[in-house]
Amino acid sequence: MIANEQKTSLPNLFQDKNRPCLSNWPEDTDVLYIVSQFFVEEWRKFVRKPTRCSPVSSVGNSALLCPHGGLMFTFASMTKEDSKLIALIWPSEWQTIQKLFVVDHVIKITRTEVEDVHPSETQYISEPKLCPECREGLLCQQQRDLREYTQATIYVHKVVDNKKVMKDSAPELNVSSSETEEDKEEAKPDGEKDPDFNQSNGGTKRQKISHQNYIAYQKQVIRRSMRHRKVRGEKALLVSANQTLKELKIQIMHAFSVAPFDQNLSIDGKILSDDCATLGTLGVIPESVILLKADEPIADYAAMDDVMQVCMPEEGFKA
Ligand SMILES: [Zn+2]
Numbered sequence: 001m002i003a004n005e006q007k008t009s010l011p012n013l014f015q016d017k018n019r020p021c022l023s024n025w026p027e028d029t030d031v032l033y034i035v036s037q038f039f040v041e042e043w044r045k046f047v048r049k050p051t052r053c054s055p056v057s058s059v060g061n062s063a064l065l066c067p068h069g070g071l072m073f074t075f076a077s078m079t080k081e082d083s084k085l086i087a088l089i090w091p092s093e094w095q096t097i098q099k100l101f102v103v104d105h106v107i108k109i110t111r112t113e114v115e116d117v118h119p120s121e122t123q124y125i126s127e128p129k130l131c132p133e134c135r136e137g138l139l140c141q142q143q144r145d146l147r148e149y150t151q152a153t154i155y156v157h158k159v160v161d162n163k164k165v166m167k168d169s170a171p172e173l174n175v176s177s178s179e180t181e182e183d184k185e186e187a188k189p190d191g192e193k194d195p196d197f198n199q200s201n202g203g204t205k206r207q208k209i210s211h212q213n214y215i216a217y218q219k220q221v222i223r224r225s226m227r228h229r230k231v232r233g234e235k236a237l238l239v240s241a242n243q244t245l246k247e248l249k250i251q252i253m254h255a256f257s258v259a260p261f262d263q264n265l266s267i268d269g270k271i272l273s274d275d276c277a278t279l280g281t282l283g284v285i286p287e288s289v290i291l292l293k294a295d296e297p298i299a300d301y302a303a304m305d306d307v308m309q310v311c312m313p314e315e316g317f318k319a
Contacts, residue, residue, distance in 0.1 A: 075126065
């Protein structure tokens with residue numbers, strides 16, 4: 001049986017054990033190979049349920065390369081935000097992979113010591129090399145997606161203003177797992193951001209087309225990893241980057257029964273106040289969590305319920 005043979009040939013890859021790490025390069029090898037995380041996940045699915053999934057025949061490394069055959073990631077990005085897209089492979093495992101699967105492109109990282117300088121310096125060289133143009137195009141595309149989305153999900157979390165304790169407990173609910181913390185970081189990359197380049201560079205249009213497959217693939221992976229876990233007292237809304245804050249407030253009014261002028265909205269501690277500004281310019285991106293504080297006094301039992309829920313943070317973890 002193919003699945004069983006593959007499983008016993010690559011036991012650690014299957015069980016996600018003893019994985020090499022770029023940021024803590026293993027002592028006993030100078031070479032590591034790269035495949036896409038998508039390939040590894042599809043392969044694991046097949047091995048687990050060989051009767052229900054079709055076998056994986058190719059490593060599909062072209063998904064990690066640009067149309068020029070260059071690598072789409074920097075060494076630094078592969079240790080951080082892009083680490084979710086790649087899987088590192090030991091040389092011995094690579095021997096096996098070459099026998100079991102079609103290898104369309106070899107991607108490897110080599111560690112070398114540069115002896116000319118003192119003290120000697122360690123360098124990591126990828127093969128194929130990074131394609132800087134396509135890397136730039138990809139980053140622009142990612143930034144554009146964060147500003148030009150339509151029908152994206154954001155979350156509105158209602159907190160109650162007159163309870164001081166709420167201010168402290170509510171944000172904790174949102175970062176209850178380490179994964180969520182990472183996601184927040186990923187959602188707003190601070191570096192490598194250059195809107196001027198993005199707008200003035202006519203070449204990015206062409207790149208956009210040639211990368212469509214790749215970007216669709218990457219979006220799928222990112223969307224999966226960015227997904228926010230909804231907690232109690234929180235509602236998901238569908239919004240677009242070009243709608244105004246005023247329009248969002250009307251959506252919130254329908255969802256929470258709070259009049260627009262009673263809504264105090266903030267995102268990452270920043271107050272959202274310009275009703276005419278669009279969500280895109282206010283920095284509201286897909287999967288954002290907006291805090292809603294209502295000015296109104298608590299008058300009905302439904303509102304009391306909300307308070308009770310926010311008062312018990314442990315309830316939030318179960319949700
Ligand atoms: Zn390229």
